[in-house]
Amino acid sequence: MGKSKGSRKGKKAWRANISTEDIEDFYEKSSKDALSGGSLTEVPSDSLFFVDKSRDLSVKRKIDKHREKILRVDSILQKNSFVQAVPSSNQKNSFKKRKASAENSSQKNGTTDTGMVDIWDNKGEQAGKARKVSKLMVIPAVEVEPPGCSYNPTSESHQDSLAHAVADEMQKIYTKELRPTPVPLTVPGEAIDDEDMYFLDADKENDDDDDDDDVDENDDADLEKRPFKTKRVTRVVLNKRIRNKEKMKVQAEAKKTKEFAKELDSLPAIINEIAKEDEEKSKRHERCVIAKQERLKSCPPRLGRHKFEPAPVQVLLSEDITGSLRKLKACCTLARDRYKSLEKRGIIVPTAKSGRK
C-alpha cells in the first residue's frame, strides 16, 4: 500500500479533469471560417445546390420513343381505310336521335323558366286510361262538419252536435263498465306463511287422490263381475214379436194418414207461417245490408291488427260560445284530424299508436 493520494472527489481533482477541447475547437473553427469567407450553414441552399438539366433532353426523348412504339396487337386493331367498320349496335344512334327530338319538342312546347311543363297539355299523345281504383271509399276526403260545430252555432243544432259528442263519450264509458272485471292486482287478507301453504296444498291433494282412486276401482270391479249371458228367444216370443210389429206398422200408417189430413186442413195457416218467416228473413237481411252500409260510411273496413277509432267531435261547449272570432277556442290539432281522415278512408292502416289517447 503506498501513500494515499487523498480524496478524488475534491475540487482539485475536478479542475484537473476539465478538458478545454471544445473551446479550442471553437477558436480553431472560427479562425478557419474567417480565413475561408463565412460559414456554409448560413449560406442559402440555392447558392450551394443547383438542378442539373444538362441530361434532361435525352430522358424525354427516351419516353417519347417508348411511346411511339406500337405493339403488334394494337396495330392490328388500328383503323384500316380498306376495311369498313361494323357498328356494334344501332342503339346508341337511335338514342341520340330521340334525345335530339325530345329537345326539339320541349323547345316547341311551353316550357317555363324553371323547367316545369304542363303535363296535361298533350296534343299528339293519347290520354291514357286511369287505373281503376276500387270504389269502396264512400267517405269524402274533406268531410264538412255538421252545422252545430260552427263557431257561432244556432242553439238547436249546437245541442244536437253536443248530444252526439256526449253520446260517444257515454258509450265509451259504458263499454268500459260492461267489460269483465279484471283480475285484481292485490288481494285483501293476511299473507300465508310458506309452511302453511305447503300444508294447504298437501291436504287438498291427498283428498282428491283418494276419491279418484276409489271411483276407478269400483268401475273396474263392476266390469269384471257383470254376468255374461243372453236370454234365449223361444218360438212363442218370436211369433209374438212379429205380430206386434205388423200391428204397429198398421197403426203408424193410420196415424200418418190422419195427420196428413189434418195438415192438409191447416194448409193456409202453414203458408201464412212460411210467408211470415220469409218476411222476417228478408227484413233481417235488409237490416244487415243497411247496417253494413252505415258502418262503412262511419268507419273503414278492418285493415290490420288494430281497429280504427274515430276522433272526438270538435264542438264548443255551451260556455265556450263567445260569438266572437277573436275569442274562439279553436281546435289546434288539425294534423291529427287529417291523419284520422286518411285512416278512415282506408288509405293507411290504423296503428296502436294512433288509436291510443
Next chain:
Amino acid sequence: MPKHYRPPGKKKEGNAARYITRSQAVKYLQVSLSVFRRLCIFKGVFPRDPKKKVKGNHHTYYHMKDILFLKHEPLLEKFREMRAYEKKVKKAVCKKNRDLAERLLTRKPSYTLDMLIKERYPKFIDALRDLDDGLTMVHLFAALPAIERENIQAERIHNCRGLSLEWQAYVSRTHKLRKAFISVKGIYYQAEVEGQKITWLTPHALQQVMPQDVDYKIMLTFLEFYETLLGFINLRLYSSINLKYPPILDPRLKALAADLYALTRYVNAKDKKDVGNNEESELRLAQLQDQLPANEPGALMHLVENTADENEEDEETRACKNLFKDMTFFLSREVPRESLLFVITAFGGVVSWEGEGAPFEESNQSINYQIVDRPTQSHRFISRDYVQPQWIFDCINSRLILPTEEYMVGKTLPPHLSPFVDNEAEGYVPEYAETIKRLQAAARKEILPMPGGEQDDLDNAHNLLAEGIIDRTKAKEAAERKRKMAVLQEQYHNELKMEMEGAEKNTTTTTPATKSKKKSADEETDDANLQQFADDDDNMSKVSMSRKKRRLYEAMKISQERKKASVDTLKTRKKNIQKSKKTTSD
C-alpha cells in the same frame, strides 16, 4: 287435413292467390318496409279487406295485382339505386375520406313524381277531382311549425305556403269561390273550378300543436305527392289565365308576410297589361267608328270590353264577382287578415289592412266597411259601417249584402249557419236561414233593402212585405200543383174507362153525353176515393217493381222517416228552449 291445405302441384286459388300480406309483399318486391310504404302512397295503392283472410285477421292484405303494379314501377329501381348510393357515401364517411363523401353528396341521385301524376291523373279534370285532400294537407303544413325532430324542414313549409297562396290568388282572381264556413276545426272553403266542386279546410290562424299519435313520416310522404300535384295544377291554371308561373313577387311585401296581397297585385298587374291590349283594340275600333255612322258610339266599345272577360264565365261567377263590387273594406288589427283578404277579393271587393305595406290607410275616405272584432270602437268615421268579420262570411254564403245592424260592433251576432247543409233535404230550416231567404227573395224581386241605419219597425214592415210575396208565390204554386193533380186524375180515369170499354169489346157505343155524365159522377166521388186511389197506385207501382228496386225503395222510405223523426226532435227541442227562455224572462 288442415283448413287451407293445398296438395302439392296444385296452384293456389281464390283469396289465397289473390291477396298477399304486407310482409310477403315487402319480401316479394325486395325493398325495405319504409320504401314500400312510400311507394304505396305515391302510386295510390291501398290495403284491401278480403273476405277470407287466409293468413289471419291481424295481417294487412294487398291485392296481388296491386303489388305487381308496384313491381313494374321505375321508381322502385330508382329507390334501390339511391340506397346503394347512400351506402357508398356512408362507406366514404366511415373511412374518413371526406373529399370523396362530399363529392358523392353533390351528385346524389334524386327522383321526380311527374310521371306518377300523369299516370294517376291522365286528365286535368281527374286531378281536380282529387284535389280536396291535397289542398287541405298543403294548407295545414303551411301553418305548422318547422320541427327538426320530425324532419319537417322550413323550406317545405315555405313551399307549402307559396303553393297554397298561389291557389288562393287564382281562385280569388277568377272569382271561383262559392262557400265559406267557419267551424271550430278551421275554415272550410268551397270553390268551383272547371265544374268541379273543390272543398278544402284551412286551420285557424293560431299556433298548431303537433300531436304525438300522428306518424309524420307518412304525412310528409303524402305532402310530397300533393306538393307536386298542386304545383302542376297551379301551373296549368295560371297558364289558362295567361300568367307566368311561378309568379315573381315583391320581396318587401313577402317580408311583411303579405304574400297573398303581393300575389294578387302580381295578377292584377298582368291584368292591366291586358287592359293595355284592350286599349289598342279600342283605338282600332275608334278608327272604325269614324267610318261608321255615329249613332251608337259607346255601346260597341262597351261590348268589346266585356266579351273578352265574360265569355266563359257562367252566371254564378258573375254574381260572385259583383257581390262586393265598388266596395272598399278595411281590416283591423285583430281580425284574421289572410282569410278575409282572400274572401273579399274573391267576391270583387277592395281591401286594405292595418300595418305596413297596406295599399291605403285607415283614414281613407272611400272605405265603406271596416271589419272590427272588439267590444267597443272608440274612434269612428261616420261614412263607414263597423261590422264584425262574420258579416262577410254570411254575406258571401247568402250572395247578398245583408243589413249590418245585427253585425255592428259589440252586438251579439246571429248564428253562423253552415252553407254546406241542404235545408230542404234535411227538412229543418233554422230561424235565421228563413230570414235570409226572405231577404234573398226580396232582393230578387228588385225591392232592394234600404241602406243601413234603417229603423226596426221599418225592417219589420219590410219583412212582412217579403213574407207576403213569398206567401203569394207559395199559394200560386199550390194552386198550380192542385190543377196538375186534377188533370192527372182525369187522365187516369179516362184510361180506366177506355179499358172498360175495351173489355166490352166496343160492342156498345157510348155517346159523348153519357161520357160526360160519367165524368161528372166520377168527379163527385173523387174526393172520397182519393186516398184509396193513391194507395192503390202506390201498391201497383210497388208490385211492378223488381225486388231489388222495391227493397231500395223501402230503405229510402225508412231513411226518410228517420230524417223526419230527427227533425221533429229538433223542433221539439227548439220549442222547449223557447219555453224555458220565456219562463226565465218572465
